[in-house]
Amino acid sequence: MMSWWDKVKSASVKTAGILALFISLLCLGFLLWDVFSKGWNTLSWDFLFRIPSRRPEEAGIKPAILGTLWVMTMTTILAVPAGILTGIYLEEYAQPNWFTKFIRINIANLAGVPSVVYGMLGLAVFVRTMGLGRSVLAGAMTMGLLILPTIIIATSEALKAVPDSIRFGAYGVGASRRQVIWYHVLPEALPGILTGIILSLSRAIGESSPLILIGALSFVTFAPQNLLDGFTVLAIQIFNWAGRPQEEFHHIAASAIIVLLIVTLSLNTLAIFLRTRMSRRKEG
Secondary structure, three states: OOOHHHHHHHHHHHHHHHHHHHHHHHHHHHHHHHHHHHHOOOOOHHHHHOOOOOOHHHOOOHHHHHHHHHHHHHHHHHHHHHHHHHHHHHHHHOOOOHHHHHHHHHHHHHHOOOHHHHHHHHHHHHHHHOOOOOOHHHHHHHHHHHHHHHHHHHHHHHHHOOOHHHHHHHHHOOOOHHHHHHHHHHHHHHHHHHHHHHHHHHHHHOOOHHHHHOOOOOOOOOOOOOOOOOOOOHHHHHHHHHOOOOHHHHHHHHHHHHHHHHHHHHHHHHHHHHHHHHHHHHHO
């Protein structure tokens, strides 16, 4: 039986949680209302396919959209395989000793490091030491480092959630370790891995500080043609317009925020859809 004090504490925690959720939703609703009220009227197909301009009525986000696609595609190519393979190694191959524990702790710490620190690292290593300059490749490698710990953790947790009975059953019929992992464990863990990947990419697509630190351009009238070209992304374009004193630029910045919100929500919806479909297939 719970004492009256335990009941009071439980009710207080529940009330505080509901109040915090209400305040968060209220703030989010106010921000969304402010963004949509300012940016909806200036959002159009022409806005999506025009290049930036010093005149707000002629400005668009085509280079920023294409730059975002370039950077996110290369970030996915660089970070996702490395993150999945690292998670598989830590969970399925690495021995449970002090060194493995040290690696896990540091990966967890890296997942909580502010993004600006990764920008400083990218500036020192990729831009200056490797000589990549303000290029798409430097930006993608920096963003890859940013999301890599999250992908590793998501992969490791998804593999850990797979019951050991599946592994033992596969070993019992003579399967090798590679066959057990590839044909039995990974299909079971795939929904969780995909969710972690897409949520990581959703975070990366909205980051601007690492790319600003490595010197990504804020006013670009061209789309990247190769990995060593200069670029901009939606987050930097929004940052640039929001800092202008003219009210008209604030409106088109709100329009770009709406586009970024739509892309981010689409990625999260895709994550939910893939997870649900994979789970149903596994149950079937």
